[in-house]
Amino acid sequence: xxxxxxxxxxxxxxxxxxxxxxxxxxxxxxxxxxxxxxxxxxxxxxxxxxxxxxxxxxxxxxxxxxxxxxxxxxxxxxxxxxxxxxxxxxxxxxxxxxxxxxxxxxxxxxxxxxxxxxxxxxxxxxxxxxxxxxxxxxxxxxxxxxxxxxxxxxxxxxxxxxxxxxxxxxxxxxxxxxxxxxxxxxxxxxxxxxxxxxxxxxxxxxxxxxxxxxxxxxxxxxxxxxxxxxxxxxxxxxxxxxxxxxxxxxxxxxxxxxxxxxxxxxxxxxxxxxxxxxxxxxxxxxxxxxxxxxxxxxxxxxxxxxxxxxxxxxxxxxxxxxxxxxxxxx
Numbered sequence: 001x002x003x004x005x006x007x008x009x010x011x012x013x014x015x016x017x018x019x020x021x022x023x024x025x026x027x028x029x030x031x032x033x034x035x036x037x038x039x040x041x042x043x044x045x046x047x048x049x050x051x052x053x054x055x056x057x058x059x060x061x062x063x064x065x066x067x068x069x070x071x072x073x074x075x076x077x078x079x080x081x082x083x084x085x086x087x088x089x090x091x092x093x094x095x096x097x098x099x100x101x102x103x104x105x106x107x108x109x110x111x112x113x114x115x116x117x118x119x120x121x122x123x124x125x126x127x128x129x130x131x132x133x134x135x136x137x138x139x140x141x142x143x144x145x146x147x148x149x150x151x152x153x154x155x156x157x158x159x160x161x162x163x164x165x166x167x168x169x170x171x172x173x174x175x176x177x178x179x180x181x182x183x184x185x186x187x188x189x190x191x192x193x194x195x196x197x198x199x200x201x202x203x204x205x206x207x208x209x210x211x212x213x214x215x216x217x218x219x220x221x222x223x224x225x226x227x228x229x230x231x232x233x234x235x236x237x238x239x240x241x242x243x244x245x246x247x248x249x250x251x252x253x254x255x256x257x258x259x260x261x262x263x264x265x266x267x268x269x270x271x272x273x274x275x276x277x278x279x280x281x282x283x284x285x286x287x288x289x290x291x292x293x294x295x296x297x298x299x300x301x302x303x304x305x306x307x308x309x310x311x312x313x314x315x316x317x318x319x320x321x322x323x324x325x326x327x328x329x330x
């Protein structure tokens with residue numbers, strides 16, 4: 001389903017597909033954009049590494065991202081977490097990257113619209129941004145700081161990037177991200193990664209000001225409740241999400257929210273609020289016409305229902321360093 005005619009939105013990877021990502025292709029008559037071309041797995045969840053099914057999924061989606069990149073003119077980086085951009089080192093546990101080759105396939109010859117590497121950025125992401133510029137970014141046609149900038153393509157397409165907004169609640173230690181708005185002939189699509197609801201009322205107001213017909217939003221991280229995120233913050237994210245879906249005709253809700261098996265129960269009221277005004281909520285997979293497959297939240301059950309081979313079990317006990325450097329036996 002879509003309420004857009006000029007703008008085509010095609011989710012490539014997300015938690016509803018079985019990986020950590022929000023990678024999406026956005027196409028207008030003037031340009032094809034690849035948003036946040038990263039994908040990763042959680043290295044350790046429920047005291048378990050990724051199940052072979054998760055590895056098979058990231059292999060499949062890595063190929064789809066590379067194929068999508070061949071057809072795109074520009075790639076965005078909203079921030080420097082590895083589920084939103086692709087690094088240039090070998091890693092077969094988290095990112096499924098073959099050294100610099102994986103990143104080269106994505107960024108070579110592209111205009112890369114990236115989060116400013118020096119301003120409104122926390123130390124860990126500043127370091128990753130520096131590494132990207134020295135490695136994968138060197139293949140790009142251009143590296144363009146996108147914070148608060150506007151870019152025009154062809155006759156009718158305008159791409160606007162927001163000011164840096166907080167990654168979750170105001171003052172979050174995880175730093176800042178930039179949202180992207182694609183406008184074509186009066187239609188608008190808003191890409192709001194890692195806003196976690198949004199938890200920030202200021203971020204919600206920015207989305208309201210944009211007035212998109214479709215918004216893709218990273219939902220609240222329920223799986224971190226009581227650990228790294230206070231329950232009051234999760235409730236604020238849900239409250240703001242409930243306000244958002246009553247204004248935006250179609251909301252694509254995914255990412256952090258689907259890392260918890262209770263996400264449907266936790267968002268039930270939000271779905272009701274959308275329905276009360278005739279609006280829709282879909283996951284990225286549902287928008288793409290596929291069934292939800294949130295593998296990370298099902299990891300324990302995957303190990304019970306489909307026990308891995310003895311060879312895989314031996315690999316499981318090799319330790320993180322060795323696991324990153326050797327492909328799991330699938």
